[in-house]
Amino acid sequence: MEFRFELALCAALESPERVVARQLGAGVERPGARIVDVCLLSPGPDFDERAEISAERIPDPAIEAAVGPGEAVPVADAFDLPPDRAAAVVDRAVEVGYLERERRNGRPAVRATARYPGDWIGDLVAVENKPDLGTPGDLEAQLRYDAALGLFDEVVLATASYVTRAHLNRIPDAVGVWRFDTETGDREVVREPTPLDPEAPGVEVRSERPSRTDVALVGPDAKARKRRRIAERAYGKGWRPEPPACAHAQATADGRPRCAHFDRVVDPGRECGSGCPAFEPADPPDAERDRLRDERTAWVAAPEGDGPRRQSGLSRYL
Secondary structure (H helix, E strand, C coil): CHHHHHHHHHHHHCCCCCEEEEEEECCCCCCCCCEEEEEEEEECCCHHHHHHHCCCCCCHHHHHCCCCCCCCEEHHHHCCCCHHHHHHHHHHHHHCCCEEEEEECCEEEEEECCCCCCCCEEEEEEEEECCCCCCCCCHHHHHHHHHHHCCCCEEEEEECCCCCHHHHHCCCCCCEEEEECCCCCCEEEEECCCCCCCCCCEEEEEEEECCEEEEEEECHHHHHHHHHHHHHHHHHHCCCCCCCCECCEEECCCCCEEECCCCEECCHHHHCCCCCCCCCECCCCCCCHHHHHHHHCCCCCCCCCCCCCCCCCCCCCC
16 A cells, blocks of 8 residues: 555656655665655756756766866776776766766776756655554654754655644654545645755764664765765656566556556565466566656656756745
């Protein structure tokens, strides 16, 4: 249920004024400690410049390397990494179109194909999905983590449940609440989120026990680096999963994987394959994920030769 809820919400949130992605790491000191269900990325002033570089995620070490679009820099000087790791980063950065290779004095060198824009990220909004508030699990701890860290501009809880005052009292005041209907795509704003301050220091919860909570202080620079990494990941990844390689597999009009045998949207990673009694191996259907994402969001599928893309304004998601 939670997977289908998440995909339906992502489809409803798509707009030419934002990029939608799901399942992104949002920990700073411990990168895998927090996974955000849905991330909404709104364009900043330099968004067009970023979109023109590549439709793919640009590797973080390539962005952070001492290399620009001017004179080529030897790989060994540009990257403070072991040679094998540096070579792998260069390979990927060249593949996605951010770096190009040449040789200087017989040494491998790289230059950037464009200046990496410094202000292409507008708002980042985290959405935590909990369709059934009757089984909250770690929901309260997750939302406390997000509110204390302040990595995102806003944090929202999305649910299918009727939201009571008791529910609202158990989550941080800064967290907004949406009630979402997967059948109609309607969203009711139960509570507006309070803007957080990503430019201020934050507190990252490392562990919580009845008698003790371990935390780490996270400075603005570390938060800014993490926000850029989240934005890059969101831009390159999107939210649509690959449809299963099964004869019963279909794709909905908005690109969600659907099973004709069970007549519903399915989770290919958990429900499909040899463990399914109805599984029949076949080529997966073409969900046209890139076309849909290009048409429905601010992401640009084929930036090369397209010229400047129109500036997308910030959205309020409603």
